[in-house]
Amino acid sequence: MAKVTLPDGSTLEVSDGTTAGQLAERIGQGLSKAAVAAKINGQLVDLSTPINGDTAVQIITLKDSEGLEIMRHSCAHIMAEAICSIWPTTKLVYGPTVEDGFYYDVDLDEPIRPVDFERIEEKMLEIVKADRPFVRTEMSRSEALEKLAGDKYKTDNIRHADSEVISFYSQGDGFEDLCRGPHLPSTGRAGSFKVMSVAGAYWHGDPTQKMLQRVYGTSWPTKKELDDYLRRLDEAKKRDHRLLGRQLDLFSFDEAGPGFAFIHAKGMIIWNEIVDYWRSVHDKYGYQEIKTPIILNEQLWHKSGHWDNYKENMYFTSFDGASYAIKPMNCPGLCLVYKTTKHSYREFPMRVAELGLVHRHEVSGVMHGLFRVRQFTQDDAHIFCVPSQIEPEIIGVIELTFEIYRAFGFEDFHIELSTKPEKHIGSDEIWDVSTDALKNALAHKAIEYKINEGDGAFYGPKIDFHIRDCLKRSWQLGTIQLDFSMPQRFGLVYTDRDNTEKTPVMIHRAVLGSFERFIGILIEHYGGSFPLWLSPEQARVLPISEKSNDYAKAVQNKLKDGRLRCGCDLSDEKIGAKIARAHGEKLPYMLVVGPKEAGSDTVNVRIRASEETKTVGIGEFITIAKSKIADKKIDLAF
Numbered sequence: 001m002a003k004v005t006l007p008d009g010s011t012l013e014v015s016d017g018t019t020a021g022q023l024a025e026r027i028g029q030g031l032s033k034a035a036v037a038a039k040i041n042g043q044l045v046d047l048s049t050p051i052n053g054d055t056a057v058q059i060i061t062l063k064d065s066e067g068l069e070i071m072r073h074s075c076a077h078i079m080a081e082a083i084c085s086i087w088p089t090t091k092l093v094y095g096p097t098v099e100d101g102f103y104y105d106v107d108l109d110e111p112i113r114p115v116d117f118e119r120i121e122e123k124m125l126e127i128v129k130a131d132r133p134f135v136r137t138e139m140s141r142s143e144a145l146e147k148l149a150g151d152k153y154k155t156d157n158i159r160h161a162d163s164e165v166i167s168f169y170s171q172g173d174g175f176e177d178l179c180r181g182p183h184l185p186s187t188g189r190a191g192s193f194k195v196m197s198v199a200g201a202y203w204h205g206d207p208t209q210k211m212l213q214r215v216y217g218t219s220w221p222t223k224k225e226l227d228d229y230l231r232r233l234d235e236a237k238k239r240d241h242r243l244l245g246r247q248l249d250l251f252s253f254d255e256a257g258p259g260f261a262f263i264h265a266k267g268m269i270i271w272n273e274i275v276d277y278w279r280s281v282h283d284k285y286g287y288q289e290i291k292t293p294i295i296l297n298e299q300l301w302h303k304s305g306h307w308d309n310y311k312e313n314m315y316f317t318s319f320d321g322a323s324y325a326i327k328p329m330n331c332p333g334l335c336l337v338y339k340t341t342k343h344s345y346r347e348f349p350m351r352v353a354e355l356g357l358v359h360r361h362e363v364s365g366v367m368h369g370l371f372r373v374r375q376f377t378q379d380d381a382h383i384f385c386v387p388s389q390i391e392p393e394i395i396g397v398i399e400l401t402f403e404i405y406r407a408f409g410f411e412d413f414h415i416e417l418s419t420k421p422e423k424h425i426g427s428d429e430i431w432d433v434s435t436d437a438l439k440n441a442l443a444h445k446a447i448e449y450k451i452n453e454g455d456g457a458f459y460g461p462k463i464d465f466h467i468r469d470c471l472k473r474s475w476q477l478g479t480i481q482l483d484f485s486m487p488q489r490f491g492l493v494y495t496d497r498d499n500t501e502k503t504p505v506m507i508h509r510a511v512l513g514s515f516e517r518f519i520g521i522l523i524e525h526y527g528g529s530f531p532l533w534l535s536p537e538q539a540r541v542l543p544i545s546e547k548s549n550d551y552a553k554a555v556q557n558k559l560k561d562g563r564l565r566c567g568c569d570l571s572d573e574k575i576g577a578k579i580a581r582a583h584g585e586k587l588p589y590m591l592v593v594g595p596k597e598a599g600s601d602t603v604n605v606r607i608r609a610s611e612e613t614k615t616v617g618i619g620e621f622i623t624i625a626k627s628k629i630a631d632k633k634i635d636l637a638f
């Protein structure tokens, strides 16, 4: 008999050899119908896997992220079969999942074009309708190598496999693929799918290898979820920050500086508003701010370890017969500031922030508007403390981070904790103390998080913050990183309570990451319709005819005196054209004025994205607008 422990702690006795699928059936019909795979003792397996002895079993459905991934990966096999049946000379390479979908790399001389997608989808649908089971067979590595002799891609996959047992999956009808699994029980469970795009990709990302075709697809449990996803993609295209950046005159790029953004006057207003807010929050949380040079002697980078580990991404220059590097990170400069005076435990925790301009070389192919640039301003800070202060400091950073995200209207967060990797420096004791401090801080804030076991940097564990925007896209923004290496490399010390010199704990942290990238995310999140406090032009006065120009100018001056960013459209166009232009620029408020308003010291307010208009006194408008700015309100209505 096998004793099965379920996720809720209850146990069940089944005879040895019972499959996970049969177990699901025993638990209940609903679960059995929803089941796509299982986790036996923490390992994902097919539903056909037998259960033996005492085991912990979790039935996986499409509600679990693992279930969704298994469905998408299975769909990659179905797409591969479809492609092979249309182009029989296709050589398959590999087909992993990506966020919201999957791809399959194929080696095929004939280019697959978007017009072919429908044909591929039709073939896939046939395979899904046939509802054939995914059947696993296993063999030894040498047998598998013999079986696939001559197929350079699949034999390479076998060489990269970490198991001695090599598995194949057939999906009925003679189609078989090397894969470690698991998969759906049958092709009929593949959900609603779509072939999305095709792009060139080198084998193993190596430009000296043959260019393959990477065919992307997406799949979702229901048709409605697929439609929602496609609608979000469509919306994302309309919100593309590169497009809106040009349209709203916020920033640009030029060949003269590939990957270096030119921030325009309106973009700088948004930038400075974020900086002002960022400074006020950091002041509240007890940070000091410093500024360190962007060019520093090469020797410093040898000392920091960047020369050995990061040289390929750095820019260099030389003058006065010496060699210098342009900083990719701010910490070494900070260490020099730390060393200018003696420090005592009494000063700790010491929180030092810097809006540091860093340069990191990226290959030209990966650059993407403000999202991937070679020069950016990092909202950096470092905390020096003693080990017992790690936990409260982490709690403080979490609170500050969430406060800042919420101010921009982000409410959906996702946290990941990365722990000690195999290759690491520092004692097990300091790793345990710090990892526990990170865990306790997250527990203290009742935050759910994902653990990436062994994924920390060699010099310390870390927490990453991800946010979801209004299109449900996930962005990694903030990070908290403990560092056991740099304080030692730079010989940083403090005098402890017992009068001995000790090495401080150093915490690196960033909340927004890169200002450039964050502004890019904001442009897409808001679709260019910025909340009032961030809008480059918060209101524009629109006189209905030339006769009201003087009153319009007087209104504009009053708003400016009230420290609102206000424009005035004195062009000789019709009012309709003026409104249309202001609308196109996504201005929060349009203040239409004519003789009636001039006679009563009022303005007729049109609110962005609203049909309604409202007449209010100038003073009242200023008061309302200012209170919305002070509260960082997203909603403009009043």
Ligand SMILES: [Zn+2]
Pocket: 073, 074, 077, 169, 178, 179, 180, 181, 182, 183
């Ligand atoms: Zn597979």
Ligand SMILES: [Zn+2]
Pocket: 329, 330, 331, 382, 508, 509
């Ligand atoms: Zn740092």
